[in-house]
Amino acid sequence: xxxxxxxxxxxxxxxxxxxxxxxxxxxxxxxxxxxxxxxxxxxxxxxxxxxxxxxxxxxxxxxxxxxxxxxxxxxxxxxxxxxxxxxxxxxxxxxxxxxxxxxxxxxxx
Numbered sequence: 001x002x003x004x005x006x007x008x009x010x011x012x013x014x015x016x017x018x019x020x021x022x023x024x025x026x027x028x029x030x031x032x033x034x035x036x037x038x039x040x041x042x043x044x045x046x047x048x049x050x051x052x053x054x055x056x057x058x059x060x061x062x063x064x065x066x067x068x069x070x071x072x073x074x075x076x077x078x079x080x081x082x083x084x085x086x087x088x089x090x091x092x093x094x095x096x097x098x099x100x101x102x103x104x105x106x107x108x109x
Contacts, residue, residue: 029042
């Protein structure tokens with residue numbers, strides 16, 4: 001554009017589109033049931049049913065173990081209280097994680 005050319009006229013903004021009416025709710029799939037709360041209960045397809053059965057079988061046959069360790073924290077709590085009175089912050093995490101990371105030295109026979 002040459003330096004002496006008049007500025008281009010701005011085009012008027014297009015009119016906003018008319019608001020469309022919301023689409024009616026889709027019909028539930030065949031075999032679906034509507035509960036009183038409005039939820040749809042859709043029956044499993046054969047492949048989803050097979051996957052669900054295998055997941056339940058896996059949960060039933062695989063070992064699922066939880067390990068708990070009882071720790072006497074009385075000395076740690078007393079130590080923290082003493083340091084807190086002195087104005088030194090002492091979080092509990094380092095106290096317990098250090099013990100967990102070191103072997104206890106005794107093994108069951």
